[in-house]
Amino acid sequence: MRGAVVERALQEGFSLCRVVRAGPLEGVPEGLRAFLARGRHGEMGWMERRVDWREDPSVLWPEAKSVIVLGESYGPEFDPMAALEARDRGLISAYARGRDYHDIVKKRLKRLGRWMIDEFGGEIKVFVDTAPVAEKPLAQAAGLGWQGKHTNLVSRDMGSWFFIGSVFTTLEIEPDPAEVDHCGICRKCLDVCPTEAFPAPYQLDARRCISYLTIEHAGPVPEALRGKMGNRIYGCDDCLAVCPWNKFAVEAADMRYHGGTETDLPALEELAALDDAGFRARFSGSPIKRIGRGRFVRNVLYAIGNSGAARLRLVAQGLCEDDDPVVADAARWAVARLG
Template identity: 65%
Template sequence: MDAAGTLAARVRKQAVEFGFTACAFTTPNAIPDAPQRLQGFLDAGYHDQMAWMAERTTWRANPAALWPEARSIIMLAEAYSPTEDPLTLLKHRDRGAISVYARNRDYHDIVKKRLKRLGRWLIAQDPCEIKVFVDTAPVMEKPLGEAAGLGWQGKHTNLVSRDLGSWFFLGAIFTTLELPADAPEADHCGSCTRCLDICPTNAFPAPYQLDARRCISYLTIEHHGPVDEALRPLLGNRIYGCDDCLAVCPWNKYAVDTTEPGYWPRIELSRPKLAHFVSLSDAEFREVFSGSPIKRIGRNRFVRNVLYAIGNSNERGLRPYAARLLDDPDPVLQDAARWALTRLETATG
């Protein structure tokens, strides 16, 4: 093994010691089909209000253009596997379903801190320049993860691994060092369509294509303003994100337990009562979700989601909680409260 190969082996070992679940290597020019795929996504309008997706497309689709000095990309995976099936909570309509990844601390902070630690270690071994990314720049982490061999982009467009299943975050370290690239991973979805079939809103126009305009994760997190009334009943009790397509992937039988306490679910976010969350003031919201990725969407958008869940709950006892929002200063919340109350007029619970 040459010096570069020896260093790569040491990086891989050190990454695991620092808390990453897996580590692999690729190059900035390893995703030549990315520009065409990205442009097709944008031309179809699938990005909707995510205007940032259409900005700096040259950088987003071409890592070599983002930082021309980079010679290698170290791709890191970090497991956050749930302790129970997240689909079970969807049956408890008086409770809110929060995506598994958001039930404790913000993964951006945890992963970036670990990336920087590994980066500092790398510089100490072989002086170089680095840049670290975790959803913080126009970097297409999933195609790069596939190119590095960490997994493949499944039919739900998320990365899937034969060793980790679906439950893992991605981070990247760009470096000026020349490190040997790993072989890309092949697609192992086969004829399985479980992730497509379970989607409540039919957000997949075709395998490997996602229309964010119908995706519950997008609608509850990124979408500003009222959600289309035709889609509101399909949100169920999901108040932040959606895990359905990830949860049914058969490759999750190989998922590994997370060792990071920051990903272990907070009790109050595991099965939260809708009645409690819909009553949060702005100050209370910021206190409850301090250090959480949920804080980013703000109190109003979060309470909007809770009101839709109340409207879908069939729980007449929640009517008074929704009624309190009829005079909220935010017209979106007023609309959501009216919709919820109308839905609950015929509730039997």
Template identity: 65%
Template sequence: MDGAALKSALAEQARAEGFAAIGVTRPDAIPEAGGRLRRFVAEGRHGQMGWMEDRIDWRADPGALWPEARSVVMLAETYTPEVDPLKLLEAREAGAISVYAMGRDYHDVVKKRLKRLGRWLIAAAGGEIKVFVDTAPVMEKPLAAVAGLGWQGKHTNLLSRDLGNWFFLGAIFTTLELPVDEPARERCGSCTACLDICPTRAFPAPFQLDARRCISYLTIEQRGPVDPELRPMMGNRIYGCDDCLAICPWNKFARTSSEIRYAARPDLVGPDLAELAGLDDAAFRARFSGSPIKRIGRDRFVRNVLYAIGNSGSARLLPAALALRDDPDSAVADAAHWAVARLSAVSG
């Protein structure tokens, strides 16, 4: 089987596995991405994400991660929501959870698909593979862009003419030589919807992100207390933020996900903040078993819930905050005092 025939068969197999799009590029196809990453880190915009700096050489150069690789197969898997994430922000006494975290942890689902597809490739043509889903030092978005899956929008996430921006990315590095695809062209035009909607103004300029002001970063990566200036802007977002994704006009082309495991769990669609605030460590682990939320731990999650309680304006939630003022975790206790002060001021 020649390279073109193999790539065509691989694409057919990828669709059979449930992937929505596939593209191929070379490990050395993003030479400018390393410079952008190093400037991002040098300016401190990565915040507490020290892992970005620790493996910056691998992250900046996919070829350094695995020198034997000759091709990178990038794949997209949709998780388009059934509900409008922006509507969840209106229910101030309920928590807003990012769409991708309402269902099964995508890392497990996508990685299994990638491994199956990789095994098919080895059986069909030999060679070796390595698969990556988000947790490895791989710059998936620049690689996906040069592989033709889409372009990085002004919100820095990947956009597609065919998929909108509700999709996960996975990568298969292989020692096989496969024909490459043409890079996608940027098509944001004069639109600034994603920049304008950001509650914390996390975009210093189009196509640039300061993670230290991003609510996804603040609720997931940030350890310890969040800057008091930013807390009111977080609203009821307790894990992640979808605003810049949800507002994008290209989502009119988004495809419905065929993966039932990405469907939102009913108990994670607008859960009651008072109930979540009362979770101890064991209850937290049980509640979020199989969810990416479990990785941030009870303390960070309850801290987020308390910020949402403080922003709710609801006197009903005051007892939940009062009960946590002496929590063993200092960030939780600080958040509880902040929420109590906010609600006390509202209720008089």
């Protein structure tokens, strides 16, 4: 059965497929509770809810016997580190340049699940960042990859650029061996972080992470961190991009993950001019849409302040009295920075 499931998963477009038994995840309760106790999750209050589900997939769905964990490449066509030099343009994280991966991956998972039911019976539930599932520890337990020193998943086959999805099933499927750590003495991901978001190897303080600050954090970003954000306006790829294991990475096969004119280093003045309707129209079908116009334009204004482009000072001045106080605050900061 396992071989047939793996073969079908690859036919559906997934790049990696491994299996793990549904059950407690070693080390997750201690690590997760310590992370939460230190407040390193910031405003992500949802992480505190249903902690028991994250610690043990069998609590999430007691009938589940196996979990099929899948990886799907979104390997970028561009070099995120080189794009940092385009200071008057907005840099959007590679995963968010195309269509929303939640929709694409979930449809693949459902197709695989329906095929499994038709072939072998049982019941299934599918998840892709849509439930309290500890996806990265689960993927490591299944042998998909290991959590590197930057806490993200790394694969010997694909590097760092891939999404994770899972199919929980009541079927008993032979599991794969767990993956072990292959980071060795390398610490490139830790040293490259502009905001020093890693207190120690394998630890992340989300409150200092640019991905968190530009996506999850709703209010003004602490002033001490704004200047370190550069032109990153949605997410950050630095710790992924420098990983040596990316020599095995492959470009996304699904063209929907590649960006277009809306997301490929767009001009900052163009983005700053977006009102709510314009923002929603421009990013329809994109994961960027979920953060809303206010948070997005706030990020754009921080990038304008970091651009060093005097011509953008007038753009920021035009937003100093914006109806959104967070946007107005960011605009005033950008004006002062460029002045």
